[in-house]
Amino acid sequence: MIGRPGNWFFILPWIAFIPWYGMLITMLICWAAQGHPIYWFMHEYQFPVYISDVGATNLRPLFISCAGWQGLGYVLSVASEYFQRSGRWPGFLRKNHDYTREEYHQTILDQKFLMPPYYTKHERNLIFAAVVIGGLGEVALLMCTIFSTALYHHVHLSMVGVFVVLMFFSICCQVAQYWMMGRQYALFHPLSKSTRNSTEGLKWYQIDGYKYNKFIISAICKVLWLVGAVVWAICFAAIKDNSKSSCFEWLLAFWFGVLFMIISCDFYLGGRYMHSKYFHQIEQINGFYKYDENSTECSDSNMEVVSTEEKLDDARSEMSSH
Numbered sequence: 001m002i003g004r005p006g007n008w009f010f011i012l013p014w015i016a017f018i019p020w021y022g023m024l025i026t027m028l029i030c031w032a033a034q035g036h037p038i039y040w041f042m043h044e045y046q047f048p049v050y051i052s053d054v055g056a057t058n059l060r061p062l063f064i065s066c067a068g069w070q071g072l073g074y075v076l077s078v079a080s081e082y083f084q085r086s087g088r089w090p091g092f093l094r095k096n097h098d099y100t101r102e103e104y105h106q107t108i109l110d111q112k113f114l115m116p117p118y119y120t121k122h123e124r125n126l127i128f129a130a131v132v133i134g135g136l137g138e139v140a141l142l143m144c145t146i147f148s149t150a151l152y153h154h155v156h157l158s159m160v161g162v163f164v165v166l167m168f169f170s171i172c173c174q175v176a177q178y179w180m181m182g183r184q185y186a187l188f189h190p191l192s193k194s195t196r197n198s199t200e201g202l203k204w205y206q207i208d209g210y211k212y213n214k215f216i217i218s219a220i221c222k223v224l225w226l227v228g229a230v231v232w233a234i235c236f237a238a239i240k241d242n243s244k245s246s247c248f249e250w251l252l253a254f255w256f257g258v259l260f261m262i263i264s265c266d267f268y269l270g271g272r273y274m275h276s277k278y279f280h281q282i283e284q285i286n287g288f289y290k291y292d293e294n295s296t297e298c299s300d301s302n303m304e305v306v307s308t309e310e311k312l313d314d315a316r317s318e319m320s321s322h
Helices: 007-034 051-055 060-086 099-111 121-146 152-186 212-240 242-271 279-284 290-322
Strands: none
Touching: 007 051, 007 060, 007 242, 007 279, 051 060, 051 242, 060 121, 152 242, 212 242, 212 290
């Protein structure tokens, strides 16, 4: 059973990409209803035509508005992750949180976060970079729709290239952020058997503790998405057959919506962290985000050590009396 969301930020990515899907479907329907025409600015037959070809016709206002809406939605989605993890929007940088194992649980209990806060300034900076780079990339996409392929072909292609490159780096920043948080969270997770306080001493690809946590899984999903996007983008750019190339462009455009779904899942799972089956145990585990029984075992072992020392003291006292 799906639990009630911790907050409603997970809806934001859906608001962003559903109009984008609506635009793509509308373009396909209109082009099919017109009888699969070859437009006046095209030089040869192809099936299907490029998205930009349909967007250069009377559907240009739809193309511009939906691309701009999607771009705004992407930037707000990434920026809202920054807000949920820090309590402030990007650009309002204040004291950096660099948590240790002993104080992180107390920080979550004492402060109000909509999602688990980042661990170091590096994750914070990666989210900030993803917002800035993604914002510039989305501006390039908007320019791509404004400078239509029919009237400004070379400018249009240049903006497409800028959009693809910048979005690639923006998503790489998100992958790196989740990977770094996942490596640290693996040490704090209740199922972790690690005794480490930080990831220092580990190589960037090494994980100690509970490896299959929500951050690591999200990073892997984003990597898989990115691999697919890169492959299809290369096919779109490298294949000389316009019909095949346009197929990969449409595929890439629909694939873009999957990224928003992944972000929405991140927000939903992150927003419910206070409702997890482990969160209520934080106050009972003496500064460590671990199971109660782990703390009990530690307490029992400490009691055994104390009782052993008491027996030794008694033995020494008896020997001295003799």
